[in-house]
Amino acid sequence: MTKHSGNLFTRLRAACAADWQAYTGHEFVRALGDGSLPEPAFRYYLGQDYLFLIHFARAYGLAVYKADALDDMRAAAASLSAILDVEMDLHVKFCAGWGLDESTMAALPEDAATTAYTRYVLEAGQAGDLLDLHTALAPCIVGYAEIGATLAASGRLTGNPYREWIEMYAGADYQHVAQEEIETIERLGARRGGDARFDNLARTFGMATRLEADFWQMGLDAG
Amino acid sequence: MTKHSGNLFTRLRAACAADWQAYTGHEFVRALGDGSLPEPAFRYYLGQDYLFLIHFARAYGLAVYKADALDDMRAAAASLSAILDVEMDLHVKFCAGWGLDESTMAALPEDAATTAYTRYVLEAGQAGDLLDLHTALAPCIVGYAEIGATLAASGRLTGNPYREWIEMYAGADYQHVAQEEIETIERLGARRGGDARFDNLARTFGMATRLEADFWQMGLDAG
Amino acid sequence: MTKHSGNLFTRLRAACAADWQAYTGHEFVRALGDGSLPEPAFRYYLGQDYLFLIHFARAYGLAVYKADALDDMRAAAASLSAILDVEMDLHVKFCAGWGLDESTMAALPEDAATTAYTRYVLEAGQAGDLLDLHTALAPCIVGYAEIGATLAASGRLTGNPYREWIEMYAGADYQHVAQEEIETIERLGARRGGDARFDNLARTFGMATRLEADFWQMGLDAG
């Protein structure tokens, strides 16, 4: 994940470099990496992440609807299946290991940070087109891959209670998902005027990045 | 398919009985049943049905987005996968048997009847809620099951060039899909005020039914 | 209306020149111009145009929602007010002169050509962004201005029962509306990658243009 083939994505990330750094290098992330994150912070984050995943799946449903090419539809539908049929189960099993069962998480009050981030993404997608939607989704998908790769490379994994989480996002499967998202951004950018829309897209990308940082902060505040 | 367990669906169908009869008993359908449908009519229909399927899949993407319960999301995502990963392939293979290859169909000019029906359903779904969307989708899904069952029971199958088509929609798999759609309508109707919204829903259901009849007529006119 | 300042609009129109000609030079239009259009054709058209106007107003509501700049919101809201508060009343008064009262028109069955056109525009707008929406709206707005100007210049106005209709669209007010729509297309095109998205936009523009021609044909068929 050290190099991105994608040009538009790279430019978007560079346009909000400070926000990107505040997100991917957040204190929550650092504390995951050295294992010092208080367990309540992690558990609070996990519960909200469950609620997040539901809206994330909805975003891929929206991406299927918004597509005007069969390959985009199939790609979005595959991501949707991956979330609903695989990731969600993994998340639920992972959370069970931390003592959180699914019905408890489903009944959690939604934190304002969760609301802000999920609804921002979905609404940007409804108001705009498929490129706007993916631009709002990308910081999450690609950012987690960067975080996973960085922590796996430089974090303290031995004895780290969050090792499994780190390895999940550092793993080849997830890195591949992120790479595909970058390629989607490039493909849609080429087809739908990404360069000419850059300022607008960078605003969306930066906003989603800041809302991701808020999501970490929410976890930290609960610790 | 002779009895519907569903009460809301039954009432919707009854509220547009003449339109429902004009759709399920259309001359195109009758001619499929006795094998007298001119081949060009069928081939034109098949090509437009390919274009229709793409928007039908988009409607299920929209249904995932519009869902506010995980079971509704999973049901819609399963239907979406069934369309994109199974039905579409079946349709393409079936059409190949009639000399229509996928790239040809993908490049067909969209008939106004196809536009009217597909965009009506999608737009009713965007303007309204998940119940509005399913109410617009139901005439297609359930109507084809009724047509298939009726033709299989009373049509002339031996030597009928359209036998495979009839048996596909008469088959247990498709009948099950239609039964599930009826159950979806009932479940959403109970949750989202189906009875109180009946007049409005009946208008949507009737409109979609008439647009389905127009779709048959489009095929017939091409014969 | 002989020259368009707008470059993107001009290119869109040129990309579907034959369809544009079939729409703006339709037999219905020609017969409006020399007064030979059968009255039942015109009255049928007027009734469906009333239903059309309602969805047209909805499209401007959608344009307000889809805007990401205050000037775009204000422009769309002004158009919306113009439709709901002025045009609709003018249309109703005009129709009254042809013996059609509003409650009768509101209760008319919607023609499939009306459904196809209105829902295509709205759905293209929901699936895409504000530029997609305006690209779908432009053939109607600008085409009527071209038709009005052409018929006023070359048609037979004296004794023509459709003179008032022609002069309405040929008039400075409506020509100004059309000019503003062209400017909106240019402004949004510049901001949202119009050139890079040209093929896609041209597909939408061409489709809307053909659906407009179908709308004339619907009137003619009713004559």
Next chain:
Amino acid sequence: MTKHSGNLFTRLRAACAADWQAYTGHEFVRALGDGSLPEPAFRYYLGQDYLFLIHFARAYGLAVYKADALDDMRAAAASLSAILDVEMDLHVKFCAGWGLDESTMAALPEDAATTAYTRYVLEAGQAGDLLDLHTALAPCIVGYAEIGATLAASGRLTGNPYREWIEMYAGADYQHVAQEEIETIERLGARRGGDARFDNLARTFGMATRLEADFWQMGLDAG
């Protein structure tokens, strides 16, 4: 504003009584009433309220699109005009009195509380129908009327720097706007199954109410 004629609205408010109290009786509100609110808190609130108003106007554009009856369209369009043509100007003038000019406010970073609330409302409206949208809008519109009326009746107005703000929302014009919103909720509730959808609507109403309380808290935290 002590009595609501509306039955559905009354039930919705009662279903989240504690949240409603936390919103309408928030410390920010109390401090407005006795004039003790720190000026920076008020100014921060005003700036974010400007950003809020833009999305609020977008919600009314969406309401026009989502309407399926001409009276609902006209009502939403009138509210939209009121916001864009009147309220926004009033807000800008009012803010100028506090040293905030429009271009400064337009360039403010959007607070996460503003994002959460505005996008929640818009997204609930897109995912659901017109009743869902108004249910998400109502806590703002009606809550401000209750707050204005309560503070005007029991607050300390003499010498209160926030007197003009209080009197704006306590005034007959705004009280009328709120009364109309309650009537809209009742009308749509009757037409679109409000009672049968009550649990779902109450969830939306409660969420929007809590996000309003967060909006006050955001102001207070900036003080």
